[in-house]
Amino acid sequence: MKREPSTIETLHIYDTLQRTVAPVLSRDGSTFRIYCCGPTVYRDAHVGNLRTFLLSDLVRRTLEFSGKKVQLVQNITDVGHMSEDFEEDKVLSQSRLEQRDPFAIARDYEGRFHADLKSINVIPADAYPRASECIDMMIKHIKRLLELDFAYVGDDSSVYFDAAKFGDYGALSGNRLDALKPGHRYEYSEDGAKRFHADWALWKAAGNRTEMIWQTPWGPGFPGWHIECSAMSLHYLDGYVDLHIGGIDLRFPHHENERAQSNPLTGDEAVSLWLHGEHLLFEGRKMSKSAGNVVLLRDVIARGIDPLAVRMCFLENRYRSQMDLSWQSIEASFAWLQRMRAKYQEWSDAKVATTTHTQSSVAAIYRDFCDDLDTPRAMLKLRALEKSEEFSPGEKARIIEEVDSLFGLNLMAQQSDSDLPAEAISLLEARIAARAARDFSRSDELRDQLAEMGIEVRDTSAGQSWSRISRLR
Ligand code: AMP
Ligand code: ZN
Numbered sequence: 001m002k003r004e005p006s007t008i009e010t011l012h013i014y015d016t017l018q019r020t021v022a023p024v025l026s027r028d029g030s031t032f033r034i035y036c037c038g039p040t041v042y043r044d045a046h047v048g049n050l051r052t053f054l055l056s057d058l059v060r061r062t063l064e065f066s067g068k069k070v071q072l073v074q075n076i077t078d079v080g081h082m083s084e085d086f087e088e089d090k091v092l093s094q095s096r097l098e099q100r101d102p103f104a105i106a107r108d109y110e111g112r113f114h115a116d117l118k119s120i121n122v123i124p125a126d127a128y129p130r131a132s133e134c135i136d137m138m139i140k141h142i143k144r145l146l147e148l149d150f151a152y153v154g155d156d157s158s159v160y161f162d163a164a165k166f167g168d169y170g171a172l173s174g175n176r177l178d179a180l181k182p183g184h185r186y187e188y189s190e191d192g193a194k195r196f197h198a199d200w201a202l203w204k205a206a207g208n209r210t211e212m213i214w215q216t217p218w219g220p221g222f223p224g225w226h227i228e229c230s231a232m233s234l235h236y237l238d239g240y241v242d243l244h245i246g247g248i249d250l251r252f253p254h255h256e257n258e259r260a261q262s263n264p265l266t267g268d269e270a271v272s273l274w275l276h277g278e279h280l281l282f283e284g285r286k287m288s289k290s291a292g293n294v295v296l297l298r299d300v301i302a303r304g305i306d307p308l309a310v311r312m313c314f315l316e317n318r319y320r321s322q323m324d325l326s327w328q329s330i331e332a333s334f335a336w337l338q339r340m341r342a343k344y345q346e347w348s349d350a351k352v353a354t355t356t357h358t359q360s361s362v363a364a365i366y367r368d369f370c371d372d373l374d375t376p377r378a379m380l381k382l383r384a385l386e387k388s389e390e391f392s393p394g395e396k397a398r399i400i401e402e403v404d405s406l407f408g409l410n411l412m413a414q415q416s417d418s419d420l421p422a423e424a425i426s427l428l429e430a431r432i433a434a435r436a437a438r439d440f441s442r443s444d445e446l447r448d449q450l451a452e453m454g455i456e457v458r459d460t461s462a463g464q465s466w467s468r469i470s471r472l473r
Contacts, residue, residue, distance in 0.1 A: 009066070009366060009367050009370035010023045010024070010370060011023070011024045011059065011062050011063060011369070011370045011373075012024065012370060012371060012372050013059070013273065013275050013372055013373065014275070014320055014372055015273045015274055015275070016172060016251060016255075016274040016275070016276050017171060017172050017271075017273070017274050021372050022273060024059070024063070024242065024243055024273060025242065025272065026068070026242055027240055027242055027272065030069060031069045031070070031071050032063050032068055032069065032070045032071065032242050032243065033071050033237040033238070033240065033241055033242045033243075034056060034059060034060070034070060034071065034072045034073070034237075034241070034242060034243045034244075034245065035072075035073050035074070035075075035229070035232075035233040035236075035237060035241045035243075035244050035245070035271075036052075036053065036055070036056035036072065036073075036074045036125070036244075036245040036246065037074075037075065037229060037245070037247075037250055037254070038053075038074040038075045038076050038077060038113075038128065039053075039076065039077065039109070039110075039113050040077040040078075040081040040090050040091070041076055041077065041078050041091065041105075041106045041109035041110045041113065042090040042091045042093070042094040042105065042106070042109060043094065043109060043289070044109065044112055044113075044296050044298075045112075045113050045116055045296075046287055046288075046289075046294040046295060046296055047280065047282075047287065047295050047296070047297060047300075047310055047325065048279060048280035048282075048286075048287035048288070048294075049247075050116060050117075050297065050314075051277060051279075051280045051314050051319075051323075052245075052246065052247040052277045053074075053117060053122060054120065054122060054311065054314055055245050055275065055277045055319055055373075056072055056074065056122075056245045057121075057122040057123055057408065058319070058369070058373055058375065059243065059245070059275070059373070060072055060123055061123070061369075061405060061406050061408060062366075062369040062370060062373070062406065064405075065366060065369070065405065065406055066366075070126075071126050071237065072125040072126050073125055073126060073127045073128075073129065073232065073233065073236040073237055074125040074127075074128055075128070075129055075131060075228065075229060075232045075233075076106075076110050076113075076128055076129070076130045076131065077131050077225065077228060078091055078102075078103070078106035078110070078130050078131055078132045079091060079102075079106075079131050079132045079212045079222055079223065080131060080204075080222055080223045080224060080225045080228055081225045082225070089102075089209075089212065089222070091105060091106050091212070092209075092212060095211070102211055102212055103132070103212075106130075106132075110128075110130075114128075116297045119297055119301070119307040119308075120297070120307050120308060120310060120311045120408075121308060121311060121408040121409075121410065122408075127236050129232045129235075129236055131223065131228045131232070132212070134228070134231060134232050134235070135214045135223065137231045137232070137235045138202075138203075138223045138227050138228060138231040139203075139216055139217075140231075141227060141230060141231045141234070141261070141265060142159055142202045142203055142216075142227060143217075144265055145161065145202065145261065145264065145265065146159065148264050148265075149162070149165065150162055150165050150166065150260075150261075150264045151202055152195065153218055154193030154194060154195075155193045156193035156205050156207075157205040157218050157219045157221070158193060158201045158203060158204050158205045158218075158221065159201065159202045159203040159218055160193070160194050160195070160199040160200065160201055160202065161199055161200055161201075161202050161260065161261060162195065162196070162199060163177055163196060163199050163200070163260065164177060164198075165264075166260040166263070166264070168259075168260075168263075169256065169260055170256065171259075172251060172252070172255055172259055172274060173251045173252035173253075173255070173256045175252050175253075175256065177198055180197070180198050200224060200226065200253065200257055201224045202223070202224050202226075202227045202261070203216060203218060203221050203222075203223060203224065203227070204221050204222055204223070204224060205218070205219055205220070205221045206220040206221045206222065209222070225254065226253070226254055226257040226258050226261060227261060229254070229258050230258050230261040230262045230270075233258075233262070233270075233271075234262060234265060234266065234270065239266060240266060240268070240270055240271070240272070241270060241271040241272065242272050242273065243271075243272065243273045243275055244271045244273070244274050244275065245275045245276075245277070246275075246276060246277070247276065247277055247279065248276045248277065248278050248279060249279070250276070251274075251276055255274060259271065277319045277320075278319065278320055278321055278322045278323070279322050280322075280323055280325055281322055281323065281324045281325070282294075282295055282325050282326070283324070283325075283326050284324060287325075295325070297310065300330060303327075305330060305331065305334045306334055306337060306338075308337060308408075308409055308410055309330050309331070309333040309334035309337055310325075310330060310333075311408060311409065312333040312336070312337060312379075312407075312409055313325055313329050313330055313333050314375075315375040315376070315378070315379050315407060315409075316329075316333070316375070316376055316379050317375075317376060318373070318374065318375065318376055319373055319375075320372070336383070337409060337411075338415075338467040339386075339467060340382075340386065340400075340409075340411055341410075341411055341412070341413055341414075341415065341467065342415070342456075342458065342465060342466075342467035343386060343396075344396075344397060344400050344411055344412055345414065345465055346393065346458075347393040347394065347396045347397035347400075348394075348397040348412075349393075350392065350393050350394030350397065351394065352392060352394025352395055352397070352398060353398075354398050354402075355395065355398075357395065358391070358395050358398045358399050358402070361381070361385075361391070361399050362399055362402045362403055364381060365378045365381050365382065365403050365406065366403075366406065368381070369406055378403075378406070378407070379407075382403065382407065385399060385400070400412065415465065415466055415467060420455070423453075424450065424453055424455055427446050427449055427450050427453075428450065428455075428457070428464065428466060430442075430446055431443050431446040431447065431450070431457065431464060432463070432464055434446060435459070435464070450466070455467070
């Protein structure tokens with residue numbers, strides 16, 4: 001929707017390279033080309049990963065709110081991402097564990113990744129290229145880096161990036177080459193074939209590996225993880241990236257190396273801005289498989305909680321700060337969501353037009369999003385609506401209708417009976433029948449039973465409505 005000029009603001013974000021808050025601009029003046037590092041599909045994405053994936057959705061929603069055009073690409077890493085511990089391809093080691101074809105595993109987890117994004121209302125990217133289907137463009141880019149003398153073929157037939165040739169190495173992460181110690185662990189072990197310990201493999205010779213390998217002028221092998229993102233971002237976004245997004249741990253070495261590869265290919269700064277999201281902790285510790293505190297979206301759903309409660313928890317925290325999630329905060333957000341949705345149904349009964357008064361409240365919320373995605377401040381404003389005496393119920397409904405596309409919380413959603421257990425549905429039906437028969441004491445009794453189950457019933461002009469007041473027992 002195109003907004004009035006008075007409400008149009010420019011989105012600013014913290015740029016890791018310049019170390020300052022900077023405006024997000026479109027280089028061609030019309031489309032915002034955005035690349036967000038996607039999942040490695042050897043396991044389910046945990047809610048920490050989802051916090052990072054939500055970041056590109058918040059950027060997109062903010063830009064689109066003022067009618068801007070966004071082209072978002074997110075890759076699917078199904079080959080080449082090596083585990084730090086065993087230096088083995090993550091998808092291949094999972095394939096050994098599950099005794100299944102590596103590509104079958106990758107497709108399964110890719111499907112589950114899309115389902116998770118849908119559950120937390122992430123608008124799909126415009127393209128989800130798979131690394132294994134972009135090998136040709138990687139080979140093309142590696143050939144070009146060899147021609148430009150930024151890469152060399154090692155004694156082991158792997159192709160390495162010559163880190164010392166990229167004079168600005170370290171500008172993104174602060175890890176300058178002269179300060180990096182030999183033996184620092186990258187994706188690949190020291191094998192004597194590199195000229196310098198900080199060089200990394202653009203293409204890795206197959207060695208004993210027989211699966212997930214491709215033929216190249218340097219022999220059979222597989223791509224390095226960093227070249228995947230250089231190749232896919234430059235190919236799908238037509239030669240440059242306005243904004244590149246990922247979790248903070250990708251700053252080094254992944255993005256530092258990507259920048260060193262992409263800049264010589266484009267002869268320019270390939271990425272205008274780098275946006276990094278901080279990590280999610282769960283009950284005090286960084287969420288990770290190794291810490292054993294992984295929470296999946298399906299764990300949330302299994303507790304009868306709307307997954308958008310997790311989205312709301314993320315919105316309550318600024319992307320640049322670490323945040324601690326707990327079951328308590330997820331449940332509190334869920335209770336609020338239910339209450340707000342029920343309120344909206346009540347408020348929307350009043351037929352009130354949009355006014356300059358409601359528009360100024362919408363604009364204030366939008367400004368918070370533009371201000372380096374200050375979603376906690378925007379959430380405060382949204383929460384304040386509930387008790388506000390400044391706006392009439394009808395005006396509150398109009399504001400929610402406008403800003404829901406920014407928050408993505410489905411605040412106008414009607415409660416659906418399909419979300420409820422069969423027992424609750426029959427109690428609700430029995431209560432409708434009791435009221436129709438003017439049996440008010442039976443109706444009150446049923447109300448109490450439903451409240452016991454965590455369901456609050458109200459009688460409105462449109463009939464009986466309900467909301468969850470705590471998770472279902
Ligand atoms: P992966 O599938 O491991 O490649 O990770 C996908 C994305 O999730 C990357 O952008 C990571 O930086 C990000 N990530 C990993 N762990 C966390 C966490 N605990 N909190 C937030 N983001 C994370
Ligand atoms: Zn990447």
